[in-house]
Amino acid sequence: xxxxxRDFLKTSFGAAGIAAIAGLGGCATAKTGSAGPKVVVVGxxxxxxxxxxxxxxxxxxxxxxxxxxxxxxxxxxxxxxVLAGINKMEDITHPYDYLKKxxxxxxxxxxxxxxxxxQTVTTAGGRTFAYDKLVLAGGIELLFDRxxxxxxxxxxxxxxxxxxxxxxxxxxxxxEAMPDGGTFVMSVPMAPYRCPxxxxxxxxxxxxxxxxxxxxxxIIILDGNPDVASKKPLFVGAWTKxxxxxxxxxxxxxxxxxxxxxxxxxxxVVTTEFDDVKGDVINVVPPMRAAEIxxxxxxxxxxxxxxxxxxxxxxxxxxxxxxxxLGDSALTNFPKSGSVANNTGKMCAYALSEQFAGRQADPSPxxxxxxxxxxxxGTAFHVATVFRWDEAKQSMIPPKDANGISSAESELEMTxxxxxxxxxxxxxxxxxxxxxxTAKG
Amino acid sequence: MKKSFVAPxxxxxxxxxxxxxxxxxxxxxxxxxxxxYCHGPDGKSRGAIPGLAGLEPGYFVxxxxxxxxxxxxxxxxxxxxxxxxxAEFEALAKYFASVK
Numbered sequence: 001x002x003x004x005x006r007d008f009l010k011t012s013f014g015a016a017g018i019a020a021i022a023g024l025g026g027c028a029t030a031k032t033g034s035a036g037p038k039v040v041v042v043g044x045x046x047x048x049x050x051x052x053x054x055x056x057x058x059x060x061x062x063x064x065x066x067x068x069x070x071x072x073x074x075x076x077x078x079x080x081x082v083l084a085g086i087n088k089m090e091d092i093t094h095p096y097d098y099l100k101k102x103x104x105x106x107x108x109x110x111x112x113x114x115x116x117x118x119q120t121v122t123t124a125g126g127r128t129f130a131y132d133k134l135v136l137a138g139g140i141e142l143l144f145d146r147x148x149x150x151x152x153x154x155x156x157x158x159x160x161x162x163x164x165x166x167x168x169x170x171x172x173x174x175x176e177a178m179p180d181g182g183t184f185v186m187s188v189p190m191a192p193y194r195c196p197x198x199x200x201x202x203x204x205x206x207x208x209x210x211x212x213x214x215x216x217x218x219i220i221i222l223d224g225n226p227d228v229a230s231k232k233p234l235f236v237g238a239w240t241k242x243x244x245x246x247x248x249x250x251x252x253x254x255x256x257x258x259x260x261x262x263x264x265x266x267x268x269v270v271t272t273e274f275d276d277v278k279g280d281v282i283n284v285v286p287p288m289r290a291a292e293i294x295x296x297x298x299x300x301x302x303x304x305x306x307x308x309x310x311x312x313x314x315x316x317x318x319x320x321x322x323x324x325x326l327g328d329s330a331l332t333n334f335p336k337s338g339s340v341a342n343n344t345g346k347m348c349a350y351a352l353s354e355q356f357a358g359r360q361a362d363p364s365p366x367x368x369x370x371x372x373x374x375x376x377x378g379t380a381f382h383v384a385t386v387f388r389w390d391e392a393k394q395s396m397i398p399p400k401d402a403n404g405i406s407s408a409e410s411e412l413e414m415t416x417x418x419x420x421x422x423x424x425x426x427x428x429x430x431x432x433x434x435x436x437x438t439a440k441g
Numbered sequence: 442m443k444k445s446f447v448a449p450x451x452x453x454x455x456x457x458x459x460x461x462x463x464x465x466x467x468x469x470x471x472x473x474x475x476x477x478y479c480h481g482p483d484g485k486s487r488g489a490i491p492g493l494a495g496l497e498p499g500y501f502v503x504x505x506x507x508x509x510x511x512x513x514x515x516x517x518x519x520x521x522x523x524x525x526x527x528a529e530f531e532a533l534a535k536y537f538a539s540v541k
Contacts, residue, residue, distance in 0.1 A: 054474060058467070342478045350471040362468055366524065368475050370517055384517040386524020401509075402524035406516065413516055416479075419488025424478040426487050437487065 036061030037356055040121050040131040042111050042293050044068035044099060046338045047327030048137030049428045050345030053102045058353035065105040065129050067121070070165075072096060073429055076195065077338040078421050078439060079164035082172055084205035084376045085213075089169050091439040098430040114296040116320045133352060136299070136308075137326040137345070138291025139163070140194050140336075146287045148262035148271075157265050162194060162285045174281045175206060180214035185270050185279030187260045188223040189287050192307070194328045194336045196230035197383070199223075199285065201373040204235070207243045207251050208376025219252050220279065222272055224259030230335075231373060231383055231405050238375040238409055260284050290329035297323050307331035312389060312396045313361045315348040324348050333396055334387060337371045339420075342428055364389045367396060372417035374441070380414040381406035414441045469532035472525075476533075479517075484537050495541065498534035505530045 075092040100106040109123035122128045144150040159171040188199040210217040239245030262271040289306035299317040302309040308325040309318040317323045327341030334340045351361035374380045386402040418441035484493030507513035509522035
């Protein structure tokens with residue numbers, strides 16, 4: 001093996017190694033100054049934020065630059081409770097203050113260019129950052145042009161609310177303004193999409209609000225999939241138990257194989273292959289793919305160029321070296337959940353910290369998913385899975401019995417769901433024990 | 442000339458790392474971190490889900506085995522316990538016991 005000077009300086013044994021040896025008698029785990037491997041992270045959601053925090057704990061010598069355009073973190077998980085009126089936006093919004101202290105450089109900006117040959121990232125603000133490792137945690141890009149009529153003008157009144165924030169707040173206001181007896185039309189994208197149970201939970205949450213405030217109203221679910229795509233017996237059970245599903249008086253009208261093909265925001269009509277469906281409030285979630293930054297880096301190689309294939313052991317792109325992809329953007333066996341994004345952030349931090357320490361990344365890693373959904377009626381239920389590396393299958397799959405859903409909805413699981421939210425927010429953002437959470441179950 | 446300068450430094454760096462590797466079970470530390478989205482950062486829960494920090498190791502292992510064989514009723518934990526080996530229960534127990 002030969003190393004040129006540039007390669008040598010790019011490794012963790014480069015200048016950091018020299019500093020450690022000179023100053024501390026060969027203790028390479030010592031905190032070093034500005035000479036550790038340069039890691040640039042794009043996106044401070046569940047994946048990118050957790051990655052950054054844990055990498056700084058496990059490889060303090062790494063120089064972590066975290067680039068994030070939003071001023072505060074707004075949680076997608078739990079955002080359906082805002083639509084129900086259970087929580088307000090401020091209850092699911094948290095500061096980046098603690099995360100900023102955990103990394104070397106927090107850059108409030110948007111990435112506009114990525115050069116994977118020169119290994120640089122450029123922002124809208126005109127700054128350029130060189131990297132040894134680039135971590136892309138940008139979530140999803142919504143493909144409005146795949147739904148006819150869903151143009152910039154239509155997007156002013158038809159919300160997707162599939163990225164929590166102003167969209168969530170506006171959709172809540174629209175639901176509040178809707179008269180009793182009105183119709184809420186919502187859609188479910190074709191799998192794979194962010195948060196598989198999210199749309200069905202949304203139907204529950206909005207139904208719980210209607211039941212209490214506008215009981216004559218209806219919800220039409222236009223689902224692109226052939227059936228309820230997640231936790232089916234539990235959602236159908238909750239719709240039946242609480243909202244009359246299966247009776248003539250059902251609040252919820254579920255229509256499978258009904259992908260929205262067009263939206264008319266003026267006439268308030270969603271067109272599917274079968275029907276023109278009129279609504280008083282329309283909520284269309286368009287098809288999606290890996291985030292824009294993955295396009296900039298040229299790593300959307302999988303699933304017809306929509307998602308990013310990765311090596312499960314390191315989360316490194318299979319097509320571009322030194323680019324790692326976390327969370328929803330990655331094409332994996334994992335559901336696109338907040339828990340998985342948080343866990344894959346740690347898995348990548350673990351792999352890189354091992355590499356920076358001169359060791360191999362763990363050849364048989366473990367990742368978990370625990371995902372709660374609320375009914376809006378004081379109960380919740382889960383899906384939980386452990387994924388382990390399978391050498392024969394060259395994939396991560398659940399061992400026997402390590403995958404399943406709740407036997408029934410319960411109040412106990414609602415308290416767990418609330419606790420999950422607080423703990424995952426604290427874990428992702430480094431919120432201190434004194435931090436005051438206000439979200440309710 | 443360049444190589445003869447570089448190689449000893451790499452060797453020294455590698456040795457330094459090798460010594461420190463004995464101090465921390467990094468795999469256990471990573472697996473423990475996987476628990477924290479429910480059980481709180483470092484196993485210190487902020488809500489109704491029980492914390493894991495400082496638990497007595499024998500108790501931790503017993504509970505995980507009881508979740509796995511169904512003798513302790515559970516919501517999510519039967520599935521999680523089925524995903525780990527006995528040796529991993531021991532490693533996780535040791536890690537959480539060490540968290541102050």
